[in-house]
Amino acid sequence: MSVVIESIHKTFGRFNALEGIDLKVETGELVALLGPSGSGKTTLLRIIAGLEFPDDGPGNIFFHGTDVTERDAYERRAGFVFQSYALFQHMTVFENIAFGLRVRSRATRPSEAEINARVNDLLGRVQLTQFAKRFPNTLSGGQRQRVALARALAIEPRVLLLDEPFGALDAKVRKELRRWLRAFHEQTRLTTLFVTHDQEEAFEVSDRVVILGEGRIQQIGSPAEVRANPANDFVRKFLGLDDESELLIPSPLHEGSRARELDAV
Amino acid sequence: MSDAVSSSIPYRRFGNRTILPGFHLSLGYTLIYVSLLVLIPMAFLVAKVFTEPFAATWAKITSDRAIASYMLSFGASGIAALINGVFGFIIAWVLVRYEFPGRRFADAVVDLPFALPTAVAGISLAVLYGKNGTFGEWVHWAVGPEAWRAGWATANSNIGVTIALTFIGLPFVVRTLQPVLEDLSTDIEEAAACLGATRWQTFWRIIVPAILPAWLTGMTLAFGRAVGEFGSVIFIASGVIGRGEITPLVIYTTLEEGLYSQAAALGAVMLVFSFLILVVVSLLQAWNGRVTGSASV
Numbered sequence: 001m002s003v004v005i006e007s008i009h010k011t012f013g014r015f016n017a018l019e020g021i022d023l024k025v026e027t028g029e030l031v032a033l034l035g036p037s038g039s040g041k042t043t044l045l046r047i048i049a050g051l052e053f054p055d056d057g058p059g060n061i062f063f064h065g066t067d068v069t070e071r072d073a074y075e076r077r078a079g080f081v082f083q084s085y086a087l088f089q090h091m092t093v094f095e096n097i098a099f100g101l102r103v104r105s106r107a108t109r110p111s112e113a114e115i116n117a118r119v120n121d122l123l124g125r126v127q128l129t130q131f132a133k134r135f136p137n138t139l140s141g142g143q144r145q146r147v148a149l150a151r152a153l154a155i156e157p158r159v160l161l162l163d164e165p166f167g168a169l170d171a172k173v174r175k176e177l178r179r180w181l182r183a184f185h186e187q188t189r190l191t192t193l194f195v196t197h198d199q200e201e202a203f204e205v206s207d208r209v210v211i212l213g214e215g216r217i218q219q220i221g222s223p224a225e226v227r228a229n230p231a232n233d234f235v236r237k238f239l240g241l242d243d244e245s246e247l248l249i250p251s252p253l254h255e256g257s258r259a260r261e262l263d264a265v
Numbered sequence: 266m267s268d269a270v271s272s273s274i275p276y277r278r279f280g281n282r283t284i285l286p287g288f289h290l291s292l293g294y295t296l297i298y299v300s301l302l303v304l305i306p307m308a309f310l311v312a313k314v315f316t317e318p319f320a321a322t323w324a325k326i327t328s329d330r331a332i333a334s335y336m337l338s339f340g341a342s343g344i345a346a347l348i349n350g351v352f353g354f355i356i357a358w359v360l361v362r363y364e365f366p367g368r369r370f371a372d373a374v375v376d377l378p379f380a381l382p383t384a385v386a387g388i389s390l391a392v393l394y395g396k397n398g399t400f401g402e403w404v405h406w407a408v409g410p411e412a413w414r415a416g417w418a419t420a421n422s423n424i425g426v427t428i429a430l431t432f433i434g435l436p437f438v439v440r441t442l443q444p445v446l447e448d449l450s451t452d453i454e455e456a457a458a459c460l461g462a463t464r465w466q467t468f469w470r471i472i473v474p475a476i477l478p479a480w481l482t483g484m485t486l487a488f489g490r491a492v493g494e495f496g497s498v499i500f501i502a503s504g505v506i507g508r509g510e511i512t513p514l515v516i517y518t519t520l521e522e523g524l525y526s527q528a529a530a531l532g533a534v535m536l537v538f539s540f541l542i543l544v545v546v547s548l549l550q551a552w553n554g555r556v557t558g559s560a561s562v
């Protein structure tokens with residue numbers, strides 16, 4: 001399912017978080033929203049999910065051609081994964097994942113057997129089958145994040161939104177989950193947007209990268225394109241490419257700036 | 266809540282080595298303090314019951330008058346605790362979740378029932394809810410004089426007792442819920458919304474289970490306080506023998522008649538009932554902790 005965002009503005013008090021965002025995410029794409037903190041990337045993701053509403057004005061959000069701008073979060077069916085996992089502490093892993101199915105209206109709610117089947121299938125896919133009866137506070141960070149992912153997928157979301165999904169995990173687990181996410185996406189081809197401030201993560205996982213800065217989209221392109229042709233100074237600085245030539249022709253003369261670049265990474 | 270602490274911190278047992286000093290000293294201190302302050306007076310109360318022939322005492326504590334007073338004391342306290350459960354939650358929610366002018370003031374006002382001498386509260390309420398008081402006048406007008414006389418009076422009546430007990434119990438629910446609501450992050454509500462839960466479902470399935478232990482504790486405290494309340498109630502109760510007396514008032518009049526052991530027996534009955542109720546609530550808490558694994562709340 002495609003997601004289209006048209007001229008979205010958002011201000012918090014006097015602060016302009018987003019100043020006219022236009023973006024089209026094609027069906028089955030995995031897109032990274034990359035930017036420094038304060039660039040508005042999380043705000044944009046929350047607006048897509050319906051957790052935040054854009055300022056009044058011409059802005060619109062379309063899910064597969066349907067205008068959802070005025071819809072509440074619970075009507076949009078967007079799977080959202082929080083950086084903090086936001087698991088329900090008083091429910092088992094199984095019940096966490098089943099929650100989105102159990103709250104459906106009687107007419108659309110699957111039977112108990114169907115819920116069981118779907119949750120067990122998801123538990124298998126995130127490799128947590130043996131943890132079904134555990135409570136979230138007994139799991140590690142990586143396991144919790146996988147529960148959060150399975151919970152979001154249980155409702156068969158039209159789009160998957162991940163907010164710094166691996167931000168709170170240690171480097172090794174982060175790398176593993178990143179690969180797992182990419183492989184998972186290859187299988188399901190679920191339209192996915194994920195927010196990160198880590199360019200390595202964005203470049204490794206996504207089909208396209210959207211670089212946000214100061215409330216605007218600075219550049220959109222495939223990882224290779226963005227790296228090869230940074231659109232402007234902001235992107236160059238953010239990626240740590242102060243001057244393209246430094247990267248292409250490393251020389252002893254540029255030792256100092258190379259070190260700076262490595263620091264930035 | 267207390268379950269959470271006890272299950273996550275292993276008990277210190279005799280003979281175990283620990284880096285924390287002073288276990289024996291603090292245990293001894295705790296036992297002595299609890300004994301001096303609570304257990305010994307309670308034991309004397311029970312002992313006092315048996316200083317005189319038990320037949321007369323038994324007749325007293327099972328008399329119609331006494332039983333009616335238990336019903337009023339525990340019934341009105343229970344109703345008051347439930348009312349406070351609902352409205353205390355709303356107040357705590359508003360104080361925690363919203364910023365508005367006068368929030369700090371409203372927050373401070375919640376504690377007034379703690380600080381006010383109960384007799385002052387009782388007199389104020391009796392005047393306000395009396396037939397000629399501001400609120401009493403409205404009710405009198407709304408229900409008509411006949412219904413007022415038949416039991417709808419808001420002062421000199423059992424309704425008045427409930428109003429007074431609600432007043433003094435309010436802070437307990439608000440103050441026990443506030444910290445729990447502050448800890449409850451909004452992203453679990455957002456997660457529930459993204460999963461398709463309506464606000465109502467989010468409230469019942471996500472928020473209530475998370476705050477239930479604290480909520481029960483708050484209502485139990487409000488109930489306990491209400492059962493023991495005397496000062497504010499006597500001004501607004503009707504005091505009609507066999508219908509409008511709370512148990513503490515029956516104890517007081519029994520004492521005035523010089524029947525000390527009978528008064529002690531009435532006190533002991535209250536003690537037993539209160540204890541049973543506290544036990545039931547803590548069993549409920551434990552059960553809730555087991556079925557929800559809420560050691561983490």
